[in-house]
Amino acid sequence: MTQRVVAAIDLGTTSARCMLFDQRGRMVAMAQREQRQSSPRPGWAEQDALELWHNVRRVVPEALRSAQLDESNVVALGIANQRETTVVWDRVTGRPVARAITWQDTRTGPVVDQIAPHGDEFQRITGLKPATYFAAPRLRWLLDNVRGVEARARNGDVLFGTLESWLIWNLTGGPHGGIHVTDATNASRTLLMDIETMQWSSKLLSLLDIPETMMPRIVSNCEVYATCTTALPGVPIAAALGDQQAALFGQTCFSPGDAKCTYGTGAFLLTNVGTSIVQSTHGLLPTVAYTAPGVEPMFALEGPIAVAGSLVRWFRDSLGLIATAPQIETLARTVADNGGCYIVPAFSGLYAPHWDSQARGIFSGLTSYITKGHLARAVLEATAWQTWEVVNATRRDADIPLLRLAVDGGMTSNHLLMQFLADVLDVPVVRPFVSETVSLGAAYAAGLAVGYWPDLAALRANRHVAATWYPSMEPQVRRREAAGWLAAVERALTRVDAPDLVGDLLDR
Amino acid sequence: MSGAIQSIERAAAILELLQQSDRSLQLREISDHLQLSKATTHGIVRTLVSVGYIDQDPDSGAYASGLRTAGHAPAELDGNDLRSVAMPWADTLAAAAGLEVTMALLTGHEAELVHHVFRPDDSPQRLRVGHRIPLHATASGKLLLAYSPLRDRLLRNVSLDRYTRRTSTSRTTLTEDVDRIRRSGVAVSDREFEPELAAVAVPVHGRGRGSVAALAVLGPPEAVLDRSANPAPALLDELRHAAAGVIRALEPVR
Numbered sequence: 001m002t003q004r005v006v007a008a009i010d011l012g013t014t015s016a017r018c019m020l021f022d023q024r025g026r027m028v029a030m031a032q033r034e035q036r037q038s039s040p041r042p043g044w045a046e047q048d049a050l051e052l053w054h055n056v057r058r059v060v061p062e063a064l065r066s067a068q069l070d071e072s073n074v075v076a077l078g079i080a081n082q083r084e085t086t087v088v089w090d091r092v093t094g095r096p097v098a099r100a101i102t103w104q105d106t107r108t109g110p111v112v113d114q115i116a117p118h119g120d121e122f123q124r125i126t127g128l129k130p131a132t133y134f135a136a137p138r139l140r141w142l143l144d145n146v147r148g149v150e151a152r153a154r155n156g157d158v159l160f161g162t163l164e165s166w167l168i169w170n171l172t173g174g175p176h177g178g179i180h181v182t183d184a185t186n187a188s189r190t191l192l193m194d195i196e197t198m199q200w201s202s203k204l205l206s207l208l209d210i211p212e213t214m215m216p217r218i219v220s221n222c223e224v225y226a227t228c229t230t231a232l233p234g235v236p237i238a239a240a241l242g243d244q245q246a247a248l249f250g251q252t253c254f255s256p257g258d259a260k261c262t263y264g265t266g267a268f269l270l271t272n273v274g275t276s277i278v279q280s281t282h283g284l285l286p287t288v289a290y291t292a293p294g295v296e297p298m299f300a301l302e303g304p305i306a307v308a309g310s311l312v313r314w315f316r317d318s319l320g321l322i323a324t325a326p327q328i329e330t331l332a333r334t335v336a337d338n339g340g341c342y343i344v345p346a347f348s349g350l351y352a353p354h355w356d357s358q359a360r361g362i363f364s365g366l367t368s369y370i371t372k373g374h375l376a377r378a379v380l381e382a383t384a385w386q387t388w389e390v391v392n393a394t395r396r397d398a399d400i401p402l403l404r405l406a407v408d409g410g411m412t413s414n415h416l417l418m419q420f421l422a423d424v425l426d427v428p429v430v431r432p433f434v435s436e437t438v439s440l441g442a443a444y445a446a447g448l449a450v451g452y453w454p455d456l457a458a459l460r461a462n463r464h465v466a467a468t469w470y471p472s473m474e475p476q477v478r479r480r481e482a483a484g485w486l487a488a489v490e491r492a493l494t495r496v497d498a499p500d501l502v503g504d505l506l507d508r
Numbered sequence: 509m510s511g512a513i514q515s516i517e518r519a520a521a522i523l524e525l526l527q528q529s530d531r532s533l534q535l536r537e538i539s540d541h542l543q544l545s546k547a548t549t550h551g552i553v554r555t556l557v558s559v560g561y562i563d564q565d566p567d568s569g570a571y572a573s574g575l576r577t578a579g580h581a582p583a584e585l586d587g588n589d590l591r592s593v594a595m596p597w598a599d600t601l602a603a604a605a606g607l608e609v610t611m612a613l614l615t616g617h618e619a620e621l622v623h624h625v626f627r628p629d630d631s632p633q634r635l636r637v638g639h640r641i642p643l644h645a646t647a648s649g650k651l652l653l654a655y656s657p658l659r660d661r662l663l664r665n666v667s668l669d670r671y672t673r674r675t676s677t678s679r680t681t682l683t684e685d686v687d688r689i690r691r692s693g694v695a696v697s698d699r700e701f702e703p704e705l706a707a708v709a710v711p712v713h714g715r716g717r718g719s720v721a722a723l724a725v726l727g728p729p730e731a732v733l734d735r736s737a738n739p740a741p742a743l744l745d746e747l748r749h750a751a752a753g754v755i756r757a758l759e760p761v762r
Binding site: 324 | 587591599626629
């Protein structure tokens with residue numbers, strides 16, 4: 001019998017990857033290429049969209065070859081991508097008009113300031129407050145700053161898309177009949193999609209003066225959009241999701257209250273809130289979790305944390321206190337606790353739930369007693385406490401109790417961090433077997449669309465637990481440490497109205 | 509220099525040679541290089557091994573600089589580095605075998621679990637990272653004992669407590685086991701520590717430094733062993749494949 005697999009392409013920040021999954025959800029092959037990022041000015045972050053496309057054309061055949069398969073074995077392709085990264089390209093030549101502006105780029109401050117008076121309007125329609133984090137201000141910046149693009153956009157000669165749009169257009173023929181679509185999860189991060197109707201808001205398009213002719217058609221996450229003409233010729237493209245929503249799907253968080261956190265450079269906690277949008281008043285982002293034809297869309301509340309693994313990297317590279325990232329745990333275990341020391345890693349402000357772009361990082365509680373071991377503990381604990389803050393905000397916004405937290409990403413190999421996370425959240429922390437949840441989620445959605453898997457229950461049956469950490473911290477210790485963390489955060493924030501949050505958060 | 513002690517000069521030359529070499533060296537290579545007889549070289553090298561200044565690789569017999577010469581940067585495998593590198597391999601192994609997987613390092617007279625992957629059946633299980641297990645009653649422990657540069661001393665001193673009816677408390681049997689493990693590169697335990705569990709362990713080398721970790725699969729005896737209590741052949745292949753993957757993945761970390 002010929003082996004049938006689902007392919008997933010993940011366009012991440014640092015690499016393009018292709019993975020193949022079998023019916024039991026096991027990874028059969030993987031190939032990846034590193035991707036360059038450039039920062040021509042402070043706060044700018046760019047990538048070459050053509051390089052991304054060329055990398056995809058390389059990793060797909062590499063993955064097939066390593067499993068000794070070809071495209072005839074592939075039943076469907078799913079795509080996951082770094083979100084909010086913005087590409088504008090020429091419909092005729094297929095060439096980008098400028099380098100892609102990635103999600104880490106903060107050049108669009110002036111655009112955001114311009115639309116700030118309409119902030120409530122944006123929030124009412126999209127669920128999001130204008131910020132440099134989202135795609136639309138980048139599109140406006142490109143229209144303003146690349147010569148001739150605005151006029152050509154009005155003629156329908158140039159197209160806008162996030163990375164999945166760019167990839168699908170190229171996979172389906174590019175200038176020769178490529179289809180121009182975006183999925184609802186990526187569209188929900190542009191600042192232009194009406195989160196109720198899942199269509200572009202003509203009001204917001206006109207507020208930003210963006211011609212609708214350049215916008216892709218919004219499609220669901222789980223349906224056959226078209227068939228590849230290149231890279232995987234003949235294979236249906238059957239799913240596209242933003243990477244964090246893909247991870248939520250890959251973790252099989254299909255029910256309200258299911259939550260996952262992916263620990264990489266930053267950390268992204270998404271909680272499934274069900275089929276109704278939950279607006280946030282506590283600093284979270286309402287977002288589309290998953291849509292498919294004929295079923296009600298699922299929504300999520302998201303809390304992005306800017307600095308997680310990157311704090312460990314800073315500790316290694318800039319302070320030089322450890323030789324490898326995992327050795328932070330070795331160093332942390334030289335002491336029994338943090339010695340009263342806390343680190344708030346507000347390197348580029350704080351994201352959820354504080355959203356203070358002017359906040360700056362601090363060490364607090366330094367005494368002559370503190371050793372590098374205590375600092376290592378404080379580094380790891382910072383990631384757990386930031387997660388705790390997002391979990392608290394989610395509970396207040398959505399009134400859904402967190403029963404357990406599913407985790408993935410590189411930092412899940414840190415045993416001390418995972419135990420501390422369970423301790424401060426006071427719920428079990430669960431690591432599944434397939435750690436590549438982003439690619440797995442894209443594969444799951446694509447396989448579902450073509451009937452490779454019958455339903456969500458079949459996907460859930462594939463999921464097995466590789467490790468569980470159970471809470472074991474005394475409540476009074478948790479309370480004391482929470483107070484220490486919140487006091488440190490208050491010192492890092494620029495606003496002065498931080499109330500006494502401790503009692504508020506802990507006296508449920 | 510008058511009054512110089514020749515054997516100390518020679519020992520220093522051997523240490524220098526090993527430190528400058530990017531690989532471990534056989535006795536003959538050392539003696540050729542220093543233009544000494546093999547017997548003389550062997551005497552000095554054995555002395556340096558016994559005081560921990562050089563290590564001998566149990567498989568190849570080759571010599572390399574030991575822990576004592578590494579100063580503040582011990583050449584030991586770091587358990588946390590190991591877990592980070594090994595995680596995908598251990599996950600794949602546990603998923604394919606349908607059994608739980610552990611990794612362990614020698615610490616004093618015990619083995620410490622540095623990684624643990626659950627049996628993929630979603631039954632309630634407890635994470636045992638950080639737990640200590642005895643050397644004489646577990647597959648990982650016996651393997652670490654066999655590959656330790658200090659094995660002779662450990663074989664004399666380790667306490668042989670009884671945990672189950674099947675725990676062997678004979679020092680002679682343990683010594684024979686250790687010799688067999690060094691020849692075959694695989695260790696087995698059968699209900700010797702926990703009454704229901706058998707295990708098979710293979711070594712993961714930290715690049716010729718004498719520092720070794722044990723990668724093990726654990727499960728009911730009928731899933732792990734064949735009828736004659738040897739490792740089930742297919743399982744042993746999977747285990748060795750995973751160990752080779754971890755060893756390759758460790759290279760850039762070192």
